[in-house]
Amino acid sequence: MSKKVLISLHDVSPFHLKRIQKAERLLAQWGVTKISYLFIPDYHQNNLYLDEALLSGFNHWVRQKQENGGRAQIQVEWVLHGYFHLETGTKKKSKFLTAGEGEFLFLSPSDIDERVREGKRVFNDFFHCFPDMFVAPAWLFNEHLIPVLKKHRFCITEDHSFIYLLEKNKTLRVPVITWATRTPFRRYTSQVGCLLLSWWWGGRDLVRVAMHPFDFDHSSTIKSIEKVITDVLAKRKNILYNELQ
Numbered sequence: 001m002s003k004k005v006l007i008s009l010h011d012v013s014p015f016h017l018k019r020i021q022k023a024e025r026l027l028a029q030w031g032v033t034k035i036s037y038l039f040i041p042d043y044h045q046n047n048l049y050l051d052e053a054l055l056s057g058f059n060h061w062v063r064q065k066q067e068n069g070g071r072a073q074i075q076v077e078w079v080l081h082g083y084f085h086l087e088t089g090t091k092k093k094s095k096f097l098t099a100g101e102g103e104f105l106f107l108s109p110s111d112i113d114e115r116v117r118e119g120k121r122v123f124n125d126f127f128h129c130f131p132d133m134f135v136a137p138a139w140l141f142n143e144h145l146i147p148v149l150k151k152h153r154f155c156i157t158e159d160h161s162f163i164y165l166l167e168k169n170k171t172l173r174v175p176v177i178t179w180a181t182r183t184p185f186r187r188y189t190s191q192v193g194c195l196l197l198s199w200w201w202g203g204r205d206l207v208r209v210a211m212h213p214f215d216f217d218h219s220s221t222i223k224s225i226e227k228v229i230t231d232v233l234a235k236r237k238n239i240l241y242n243e244l245q
């Protein structure tokens, strides 16, 4: 099987733990063996990592995975995904386009540096290691992000169209299949659209499938994800981003 697929779950945080556990159960049933979890240090500035009940539930879940190691049903790669996942500026146009989640679109180089540095610190508190991959929320960022990521020795980042291998200065164009759930209309169009895209991109060597915790609140979206994932895994090898190095 020479064609490959990267599968990721965005917005992994204590806030979404129940949805993430549901997603994980279903993904294992559908045959997923490798996944990237995109971790948000402080989801929507709620300081959720300070909430004792949520924090201990999340920590327990993380520890279980680390203890299972190679025996775990799904092999996990942890990725740093912004810091707040929230735009803290006041640019109305971008808030309209991104639902206020284009956190890294308008930050200055020093603010980017501070959030990346702080993100690494919180990441290390949870996972006892430093991340080597960073994905900006909503896949949106400005020209200052990549130099900051290189300074902090990140190896990989991505946007909606490309994966950037930072150490090699190499850019790969890789299509992504992802669902929208914000309104019933978006839900319906993305369910149909994702099935069409997985067929349309069938000839590509590498594709990405990216899901979000809220996708798993809607049974029709879950059915569409199941169809795409099982189709894709029948034809492609499931790999992690660090296998692209």
Ligand SMILES: [Zn+2]
Pocket (backbone or CB within 6 Å): 010, 011, 081, 085, 137, 138
């Ligand atoms: Zn996200």
